[in-house]
Each structure stands twice: as structure tokens, then as C-alpha cells.
Amino acid sequence: MSESYVECLVKSQSSILAKLGRIVLIMLTVMSCVMMLVFWPAVILAAAAGVGAYFTWLHTDLEFEYLYLEKELTIDKVMAKSKRKKVAVYEVDRMEILAPFRSYHLDGYKNRQAKTLDYSTRTEEKPDLRYVMYYEGNIRVILSPSPELIKAMKNAAPRKVFTD
Numbered sequence: 507m508s509e510s511y512v513e514c515l516v517k518s519q520s521s522i523l524a525k526l527g528r529i530v531l532i533m534l535t536v537m538s539c540v541m542m543l544v545f546w547p548a549v550i551l552a553a554a555a556g557v558g559a560y561f562t563w564l565h566t567d568l569e570f571e572y573l574y575l576e577k578e579l580t581i582d583k584v585m586a587k588s589k590r591k592k593v594a595v596y597e598v599d600r601m602e603i604l605a606p607f608r609s610y611h612l613d614g615y616k617n618r619q620a621k622t623l624d625y626s627t628r629t630e631e632k633p634d635l636r637y638v639m640y641y642e643g644n645i646r647v648i649l650s651p652s653p654e655l656i657k658a659m660k661n662a663a664p665r666k667v668f669t670d
Contacts, residue, residue, distance in 0.1 A: 531559035
């Protein structure tokens with residue numbers, strides 16, 4: 507039996523609003539620490555802003571790791587290169603279609619009401635390397651897989667995976 511193993515790491519881009527929030531919270535932390543020297547109750551503001559800045563940094567510095575092993579795609583979320591969380595596990599046999607983001611193969615799925623999960627780079631590049639996977643009819647997953655991952659999934663389900 508042939509086993510295929512592919513691992514892919516994708517850096518996700520943060521929104522401008524998230525980056526701005528992180529900068530504002532860091533500036534508020536620094537200013538409240540300086541204010542703390544004059545007015546001691548500012549320690550509460552400094553602690554709250556510091557905790558807020560930490561959690562904002564943790565949730566805006568994201569990477570997604572795709573692991574494909576024996577007809578199963580596992581997606582992990584790596585937060586700030588320090589914490590890892592398993593997000594989802596998808597079986598290739600239960601997948602309906604995997605095609606490029608703007609593929610004509612997805613035309614029949616445009617009006618479908620599906621929950622969208624975005625595990626991609628969240629940026630539109632030229633050319634757009636994101637893929638869309640419909641899973642069990644009610645889940646739409648957006649991915650940024652490597653060519654090796656697409657090839658391995660195409661070998662497992664050639665009629666479900668399109669590369670246009």
C-alpha cells in the first residue's frame with residue numbers, strides 16, 4: 507500500500523485593523539508604564555493594555571500547517587510561532603471538490619449556502635494560488651496548498667481535485 511505524506515506551512519496575513527490595534531495597545535502599554543511613575547493607579551491600565559497587546563499579537567501572528575497523510579488532511583493553527591492548535595481534520599473521501607479559487611469547476615457551487623472557513627494566506631496574489639474545497643455539502647474551506655499537496659490529493663481522488 508502506497509502512503510503519501512505532505513506537509514505545508516502557510517503564513518496568514520493580518521488585516522490592517524488588527525495591525526493597527528496591536529500598535530495602539532503597545533503604545534498604550536508604554537504610555538501607561540511611563541504614567542505609572544507619576545500616578546501609581548496607572549499600573550492597572552498598564553497591566554490591562556499589556557495583556558491586551560499580548561493576546562492581540564498572539565491572534566494576529568498566524569500560520570496554518572497542512573498535513574496530508576493517507577487520504578486525510580489535518581489543519582493546525584500555529585499562533586505566534588509558540589502555540590499550536592488542531593483546527594480541523596478532513597477526509598478526502600468525504601470531500602466533494604477541490605479547485606482553484608476562481609475555477610469554472612466551482613460554478614455549480616456558487617449559490618450553495620455553506621459555512622466558509624478560511625485557512626489561507628488571506629491575500630489575493632497574482633496569480634491567485636488559493637484553492638476552495640467543498641466538504642460534505644455544507645462546509646466551504648479556503649486553502650493555500652503547495653503543488654505537492656495538490657498532487658498528493660489528486661492521486662488519492664482524481665475526479666474530485668482540479669488544477670485547471
